[in-house]
Amino acid sequence: MQNFASEFSRATQLVLTGDPDLWAIVVLSLQVSVCAVLISAVIGMPVGAALAVARFPGRRALIILMNALMGFPPVVVGLLVYLMLSRSGPLGVLELLYTPTAMIIAQTVLVTPIIAALTRQVVELLAEEYSEQLRSLGVSRLASVPTLLWDARLALVTALLAGFGRAIAEVGAVIIVGGNINHVTRVMTTTIALETSKGNLALALALGAILIGIAVAVNAMVSALTLRAEQEGLRHA
Amino acid sequence: MRDLMPDMPSRLEISDLAIERKGRVLLDVPRLSLDGPGPTLILGPNGAGKSLLLRCLHGLIQADRGRVLQDGLDLTADHKARQAMVFQQPVLLRRSVAANLDFVLKRKRLGRAARKARIADLLAEGGLDGKARQSARSLSGGEAQRLAILRALALDPETLFLDEPTSALDPTATQAIEAMILRASARGVRIVMVTHDVGQARRLAADIVMMQGGRVVEHGTARQVLEAPKCQASRQYLAGWLVT
Ligand SMILES: Nc1ncnc2c1ncn2[C@@H]1O[C@H](COP(=O)(O)OP(=O)(O)O)[C@@H](O)[C@H]1O
Ligand SMILES: [Mg+2]
Numbered sequence: 001m002q003n004f005a006s007e008f009s010r011a012t013q014l015v016l017t018g019d020p021d022l023w024a025i026v027v028l029s030l031q032v033s034v035c036a037v038l039i040s041a042v043i044g045m046p047v048g049a050a051l052a053v054a055r056f057p058g059r060r061a062l063i064i065l066m067n068a069l070m071g072f073p074p075v076v077v078g079l080l081v082y083l084m085l086s087r088s089g090p091l092g093v094l095e096l097l098y099t100p101t102a103m104i105i106a107q108t109v110l111v112t113p114i115i116a117a118l119t120r121q122v123v124e125l126l127a128e129e130y131s132e133q134l135r136s137l138g139v140s141r142l143a144s145v146p147t148l149l150w151d152a153r154l155a156l157v158t159a160l161l162a163g164f165g166r167a168i169a170e171v172g173a174v175i176i177v178g179g180n181i182n183h184v185t186r187v188m189t190t191t192i193a194l195e196t197s198k199g200n201l202a203l204a205l206a207l208g209a210i211l212i213g214i215a216v217a218v219n220a221m222v223s224a225l226t227l228r229a230e231q232e233g234l235r236h237a
Numbered sequence: 238m239r240d241l242m243p244d245m246p247s248r249l250e251i252s253d254l255a256i257e258r259k260g261r262v263l264l265d266v267p268r269l270s271l272d273g274p275g276p277t278l279i280l281g282p283n284g285a286g287k288s289l290l291l292r293c294l295h296g297l298i299q300a301d302r303g304r305v306l307q308d309g310l311d312l313t314a315d316h317k318a319r320q321a322m323v324f325q326q327p328v329l330l331r332r333s334v335a336a337n338l339d340f341v342l343k344r345k346r347l348g349r350a351a352r353k354a355r356i357a358d359l360l361a362e363g364g365l366d367g368k369a370r371q372s373a374r375s376l377s378g379g380e381a382q383r384l385a386i387l388r389a390l391a392l393d394p395e396t397l398f399l400d401e402p403t404s405a406l407d408p409t410a411t412q413a414i415e416a417m418i419l420r421a422s423a424r425g426v427r428i429v430m431v432t433h434d435v436g437q438a439r440r441l442a443a444d445i446v447m448m449q450g451g452r453v454v455e456h457g458t459a460r461q462v463l464e465a466p467k468c469q470a471s472r473q474y475l476a477g478w479l480v481t
Contacts, residue, residue, distance in 0.1 A: 132297060137321075137341060138317065139344075147330070
């Protein structure tokens with residue numbers, strides 16, 4: 001108990017004094033996850049929107065696949081990306097394994113299905129509501145995609161935040177492809193795992209507190225946005 | 238604008254139009270010509286096919302057979318661009334009031350200054366000045382429907398279809414919308430409007446199309462249809478409404 005209390009006060013000290021090692025890890029985590037979410041948005045939103053408005057054979061199967069990918073175990077994603085990037089893998093020549101880029105790739109693979117699936121859901125609902133009106137105004141189905149994405153913006157930001165929440169809290173995939181190398185690929189989750197097993201509870205606790213803070217902030221933003229979207233959607237529902 | 242050309246509104250015709258679903262005839266209109274000078278009101282009980290007819294005229298649904306002609310020509314994309322429609326439930330974009338109008342004006346490739354001026358004119362026409370920056374989804378029912386009409390008018394349509402635009406509104410809101418419709422009609426826009434409100438037909442209609450069971454049972458001047466309906470079905474419908 002004595003030990004725990006002292007670790008706790010050291011953890012507080014680490015956070016408050018702005019320990020450079022600690023912040024380097026936090027900054028790298030944020031950089032990796034923000035990059036992954038942005039890339040996922042660029043891929044996932046158009047794919048989701050296209051699936052929402054286009055009609056083609058195999059569409060339902062694609063949607064089911066996408067929804068299944070949302071729940072894909074991160075460790076397996078890590079393993080697959082590892083196999084792709086490893087020396088003998090198809091992308092081995094790029095020598096990306098154990099770099100932040102590899103972690104961005106793994107998180108992108110994890111987050112893209114989430115953003116695509118949520119975008120598809122939101123845009124399909126909106127498309128249903130707008131379809132006759134937009135057709136009456138002379139906007140074709142495919143040309144309506146930018147309009148739908150813009151009008152779904154609140155819900156889409158929520159989807160981005162959900163993706164970010166998954167990325168930043170994830171450990172299985174990044175530890176496999178990043179390798180948890182000090183000062184290179186060490187992010188919050190992997191450091192917590194390592195330092196806890198080494199008995200360095202102060203650093204683990206400090207990072208854990210920051211990670212929880214980020215998670216709470218993200219959830220608060222999601223709630224605020226959901227509330228706003230509901231308030232706007234409620235009228236003339 | 239159209240008030241510079243106070244000519245007759247464009248002519249709409251239907252020949253041999255029919256829609257069937259699962260062996261049931263939803264719409265069967267051998268012949269209908271809308272070429273009078275004032276608003277046409279379509280009356281009839283629920284399920285008579287009024288909305289269906291409007292959607293066919295606007296090209297939103299394709300009939301199984303038959304033709305819709307505007308000024309003697311089959312409806313083309315170009316024709317449809319000169320029509321506009323207002324739905325029973327206004328479908329407003331999740332943007333500001335002004336942005337809802339701008340959405341349409343941008344599609345007409347107007348410059349920024351021209352769009353701004355046009356938006357101000359339209360807002361004044363609909364009594365929505367001062368609400369330009371308000372979120373369209375936060376408007377009251379009557380304001381929302383007025384905005385939907387303004388957005389339709391922003392297209393400079395030759396024909397404006399309205400499907401029970403006031404059915405969810407109180408008398409004051411209804412009055413404001415009827416005034417807008419009459420002003421548009423006076424500018425030469427052909428008005429084709431569905432209502433189930435005989436009083437409204439009385440106030441607005443130059444001619445009345447009476448529908449029942451997917452068929453046009455009577456088409457005549459407002460006076461003739463309201464005062465001396467020829468058809469038994471119209472007499473019953475009008476009586477039912479006038480008695481209560
Ligand atoms: N897409 C559709 N498929 C099958 N039936 C339809 C469709 N649209 C309308 N109907 C049917 O056509 C009939 C006329 O509908 P509608 O034109 O909406 O009537 P109203 O005169 O009340 O506007 C109704 O019985 C309705 O159920
Ligand atoms: Mg109807």
